[in-house]
Amino acid sequence: MTVLKKLAGRAFRRSVWVYHCNSGACNGCDIEILNILTPYYDVERFGIRLVGSPRQADAILLSGAVTRPTLPLVKKAYQAVPAPKLVFAIGSCAIGGGCWYDTYNVTGGGEKAIPVHYFVPGCPPRPEAIIYGVALALGLVEKKVAPVELKQMEFPVDMYRQARLFEVNNVIYKLLGEEDDRLDSGRK
Amino acid sequence: MWLWNKIKQLAISFRAGVVTLRYPFESRPAPEDFRGQPVWDHAKCIGCAGCANHCPARTIFLRDICQEVRILLYDSSRCTYCGRCADLCPEKAITMSDRFELATDNRQDITQTIELFMMTCQRCGRCYDLEIKNYIDRLSRLGYRYDSLEVRKVIQRSTADFSPEELEKTIGYERPGRLDK
Secondary structure, eight states: OHHHHHHHHHHHHHOOEEEEEESSOOSHHHHHHHHTTSSTTOGGGGTOEEESOGGGOSEEEEESOOBTTTHHHHHHHHHHSOSSOEEEEESHHHHHOGGGTTOTTBOOSGGGTSOOOEEEOOSSOOHHHHHHHHHHHHTSSOOOOOOEEEEOOSOOHHHHHHHHHHHHHTOSSOOHHHHHHHHHHHHO | OHHHHHHHHHHHHHHHOOOOOOGGGSOOOOOTTOOOOEEEOTTTOOOOOHHHHHOTTOOEEEEEEETTEEEEEEESSSOOOOOHHHHHOTTOOEEEOSOOOOOBSOGGGGEEEEEEEOOOOTTTSOSSOOSOOOHHHHHGGGTOOTTOHHHHHHOOOOOSSOOHHHHHHTTTOOOOOOTTO
């Protein structure tokens, strides 16, 4: 059984047939997806082919924030894909809804409708970014991003000093005593 | 004839050469004016929240956890990479980098968290006013007073349910004109 699973996994990696599912995108991401099939970014060298029906597909390239009318259709398309399946969310809209994450007729990203395995951010993502995302799923490249945490460890004393300098240099009222001191120091 | 055509086609395709890029196996830098993932310089940031207020996708959040500490959260997954945050940053702490290979299997991988120290007010010694959250109470700081008859005229009164008594009061009601008339 395990041998068969390994074989199936390897065969799955050799030729991923993708189904392009537009769920209310602005066509920016769709054009970039079609762009990766051109001779310039030829993805058929990885065995990736665009198919017309989800029943023939291994993976779904989901683009667009899932709008209310397309929600049942996206769910149906996901159910029609045979069992070892991958879902790629292409573009900011498919990942989390983009600008329309809280709009009344938008579900708020592909994750709310179907399980999403890989995220390709960008608005739209470059064709290279889409190829990178698919290559990441196939195990050809390594992940390059990690969560970033930054801290202002040093207390910004410099800012206090700047404020103090501003106060000293822009004096409107001077006390008489200070004036005398300064004059005295000048005499010395 | 058919074979001759095929040979001609082959000659044409050989002349064109190979145009396919070997992309995932060799790096391919983005063009100069490309807007990739924005990167924060935490040493320069003053925590003015201009980026958070102007982000069209609302991907930048600010959390004031206590006095003097403010946390800036940036979620790159929903970002539209418009570059407005970098444009309006007064300290030029945000730069749009050329990073575009951001594909992950986990959305948390493309987030940035920045902890900021805030300056205190020289008058009251605090950073934020966390006590007065009511907007009407805040108006009192600008000089608004409940007992000012001139201002009271402008305020519209309403009830939760429809009341005929309030409707009767409005008969012959005139909108207040300019106060200085």
